[in-house]
Amino acid sequence: xxxxxxxxxxxxxxxxxxxxxxxxxxxxxxxxxxxxxxxxxxxxxxxxxxxxxxxxxxxxxxxxxxxxxxxxxxxxxxxxxxxxxxxxxxxxxxxxxxxxxxxxxxxxxxxxxxxxxxxxxxxxxxxxxxxxxxxxxxxxxxxxxxxxxxxxxxxxxxxxxxxxxxxxxxxxxxxxxxxxxxxxxxxxxxxxxxxxxxxxxxxxxxxxxxxxxxxxxxxxxxxxxxxxxxxxxxxxxxxxxxxxxxxxxxxxxxxxxxxxxxxxxxxxxxxxxxxxxxxxxxxxxxxxxxxxxxxxxxxxxxxxxxxxxxxxxxxxxxxxxxxxxxxxxxxxxxxxxxxxxxxxxxxxxxxxxxxxxxxxxxxxxxxxxxxxxxxxxxxxxxxxxxxxxxxxxxxxxxxxxxxxxxxxxxxxxxxxxxxxxxxxxxxxxxxxxxxxxxxxxxxxxxxxxxxxxxxxxxxxxxxxxxxxxxxxxxx
Numbered sequence: 001x002x003x004x005x006x007x008x009x010x011x012x013x014x015x016x017x018x019x020x021x022x023x024x025x026x027x028x029x030x031x032x033x034x035x036x037x038x039x040x041x042x043x044x045x046x047x048x049x050x051x052x053x054x055x056x057x058x059x060x061x062x063x064x065x066x067x068x069x070x071x072x073x074x075x076x077x078x079x080x081x082x083x084x085x086x087x088x089x090x091x092x093x094x095x096x097x098x099x100x101x102x103x104x105x106x107x108x109x110x111x112x113x114x115x116x117x118x119x120x121x122x123x124x125x126x127x128x129x130x131x132x133x134x135x136x137x138x139x140x141x142x143x144x145x146x147x148x149x150x151x152x153x154x155x156x157x158x159x160x161x162x163x164x165x166x167x168x169x170x171x172x173x174x175x176x177x178x179x180x181x182x183x184x185x186x187x188x189x190x191x192x193x194x195x196x197x198x199x200x201x202x203x204x205x206x207x208x209x210x211x212x213x214x215x216x217x218x219x220x221x222x223x224x225x226x227x228x229x230x231x232x233x234x235x236x237x238x239x240x241x242x243x244x245x246x247x248x249x250x251x252x253x254x255x256x257x258x259x260x261x262x263x264x265x266x267x268x269x270x271x272x273x274x275x276x277x278x279x280x281x282x283x284x285x286x287x288x289x290x291x292x293x294x295x296x297x298x299x300x301x302x303x304x305x306x307x308x309x310x311x312x313x314x315x316x317x318x319x320x321x322x323x324x325x326x327x328x329x330x331x332x333x334x335x336x337x338x339x340x341x342x343x344x345x346x347x348x349x350x351x352x353x354x355x356x357x358x359x360x361x362x363x364x365x366x367x368x369x370x371x372x373x374x375x376x377x378x379x380x381x382x383x384x385x386x387x388x389x390x391x392x393x394x395x396x397x398x399x400x401x402x403x404x405x406x407x408x409x410x411x412x413x414x415x416x417x418x419x420x421x422x423x424x425x426x427x428x429x430x431x432x433x434x435x436x437x438x439x440x441x442x443x444x445x446x447x448x449x450x451x452x453x454x455x456x457x458x459x460x461x462x463x464x465x466x467x468x469x470x471x472x473x474x475x
Contacts, residue, residue, distance in 0.1 A: 004198040007040040011053050021169060023162035025064055026153070029057040029146070030166030033440060034173035036219035036228060039199040049135040050200040054439055058146040065149040074152045082151055082449045084394045091380075091387040092144045095364045098380065099137040102363035103129040110356035112367035113346055122346075127353070127362055136365030136434060143442040150446035155453060163447055164413045167420070171232040171251050178217040178225065178258040185213040193218050215262045226267035227427035229259040231440060234274060234423035235416045242412035266431045273426055343370035343431075350378035357381065364435060372425065372432035379435040388437070395421060395445055402455035405462075414451045417444050 014035075018028035032054040039050035068074060079085055108126045115122060115132070153159055177193060184192035191205050193216075201220040208214065214222040217229075233255040240248035259267045285292065350369040353362050354377050361381030369375040377385050398418050403411055421444035425437065 002042040004039055004041065006195055007038050007053060007198045010035055010038050010196055011040055011056060014053070014057070017169060018166075021165050023159070023165065025057065025061045026150070026159060026162045027166035027169060029054060029061055029439075030163070030443065031169040031173060032057045033228070034170050034177065034218065035196065036217075036224055037197040037199045037201055037203070038218065042200050043135070049131065050198070051135075051139070052199060055139070055142060058142050058439060062142070062145045062149045065152050068152075071152075074156060075148075078148060078151045078155060081155070081453045084391060084445070084449055085148060085151065087387050087390050088144050088147060088445070091384060091391070092141055094384050094387070095137055095140055095380065098361055098384065099133040099364040099366070102357065102361055102381075103127055103133060103366050106357050106360075106362065110353040110362065111349055112353060112362055113349065113369075114367065122368055124349070127366060130366065132365035133363055134365070136436060140364060140436045143436065143439050146439065147442035147446040150443060151450045154446060154450035160410050160413050160447075160451070163417065164409075167235055167413075167417060168247065168251075171236055171255070174217065174228060174232050175251055175254050175258065178215060178229065179254070181217045182213075182215050182258065182261065185215075212261070212263045214264070215258060217258075222262050222264040223266045223431050226259060226262040226264035226270070227424060227431070229255055229262065229267065230270045230274065230427050231420045231424035233259060235420035237278075238416040238419045239412055242415065243409070266427055269430055270423070270427045274423055346370045346433075347374045350374050354378045354381065359383075368433045370431060370433060372428035372435070372437065375433060375435040388435075391445060392425070392437075395441070395448060398448055399452055399455065402452050402459070405455040405459045406451060410451060414447055417447050420444065 011032075014028050014032050015024060018024045018031060021027045032052075035053055038053050040053050040056055042050045065071065065074075107128050110127050111124055112127050113122050114125055114130050154163075181191070181193055184190060194205070196218055197203060197205070197220065199220065204214075204221040205216045207222065215225060216222050217225040219225040219228070233252055236248045236252040236255060239245055240252055256271075259271055346369050350367060351374060353367060359382040361377075361379050361384060364379050367375075367378060369378060376388050380388065395418060399406065399411065399414060406414070421440050424440050428438065
């Protein structure tokens with residue numbers, strides 16, 4: 001095991017920021033997601049796996065909840081009132097069993113894609129146990145335990161403000177480091193964030209796409225940066241629309257700028273998909289005759305952008321040529337590129353491995369795909385995919401009918417967190433290689449489930465009080 005001094009300094013800095021923000025564990029866990037290529041240690045006994053610093057904060061949170069005096073009572077309350085936790089626990093157990101059993105039971109019966117120890121690239125090989133079965137399953141189990149621990153904390157005390165501050169700190173750090181990377185590379189200063197990339201990842205940080213420098217921020221590649229940018233953008237935009245927060249508005253504008261300039265196909269396709277519900281909500285507002293000032297602002301900015309593009313093209317026909325080449329390279333011709341063919345092949349073979357294992361899956365961490373749903377299907381099989389779909393359905397449903405039983409600020413935070421997670425899932429569906437939905441998914445799941453239970457308790461208490469008052473008046 002090799003400890004990274006830089007990674008340790010980053011952890012200390014995040015702890016200090018989280019402590020100053022009023023919630024060391026919850027805020028620190030959320031904010032640590034901003035460092036997407038910073039590892040505290042490298043585990044040589046697990047094939048060089050280097051857990052990111054969020055894993056340390058997640059482990060601290062789980063341990064802090066475990067040593068609580070009333071831990072068994074708290075866990076009983078969580079399992080008794082939050083039914084999706086039972087599904088999550090079952091999925092965790094299935095993932096552990098499958099990661100150990102399936103690569104051995106189906107060994108040599110199907111082809112998978114694994115990280116080569118000698119070539120440092122993803123290669124095709126026959127199914128067999130690999131170190132990723134342990135490491136990837138470990139990350140997934142840690143995420144599930146984190147969700148349960150957060151449910152304990154959120155269910156028994158009002159900590160939604162810590163969640164809000166944590167997400168704003170995360171978005172602020174991500175935006176700030178994205179700007180540093182953008183300015184540094186375009187000013188000729190190079191990769192200024194290279195010292196904090198301590199994870200044992202293949203780094204693609206100096207790439208250029210059609211003359212545009214690719215923004216990677218603190219991540220290992222542009223697509224990872226774009227995925228997190230979409231999640232942060234979804235949080236800030238939703239919170240701005242619900243609370244009119246100026247901070248969220250400015251962060252959303254800068255994040256949109258960075259997402260567009262990231263030159264990632266994940267960013268462009270994901271941004272297009274995210275615009276669909278925004279456009280739909282604006283259309284509903286128009287049909288209902290309740291057009292808000294923010295709707296007019298967004299529409300006006302879009303119109304100004306279209307007019308500006310048309311004006312530039314008319315004034316100088318070749319001025320937009322670099323942007324046209326960029327769009328052709330990252331979106332239109334992406335499927336015909338070598339990378340596009342390779343990733344399509346990964347997905348096809350991953351689906352084939354699902355069939356070769358009779359729908360049971362190859363086991364968590366056994367292979368790599370290029371789309372999160374396909375990775376889930378190939379690694380967890382049909383049974384595991386159904387449980388994952390149930391949890392995703394809980395997240396999509398959000399507060400549902402319980403929305404009216406929470407205060408507006410809580411509803412804004414929960415909805416913003418949920419939308420951030422869903423935006424991250426969209427990005428993972430475009431380019432994610434692992435079946436692990438990521439720590440953001442587990443955080444959002446806990447926030448939604450715990451808040452929904454608290455809202456239900458409020459509703460029940462109100463109805464009970466109203467019934468007693470009615471009975472008293474009748475007598």
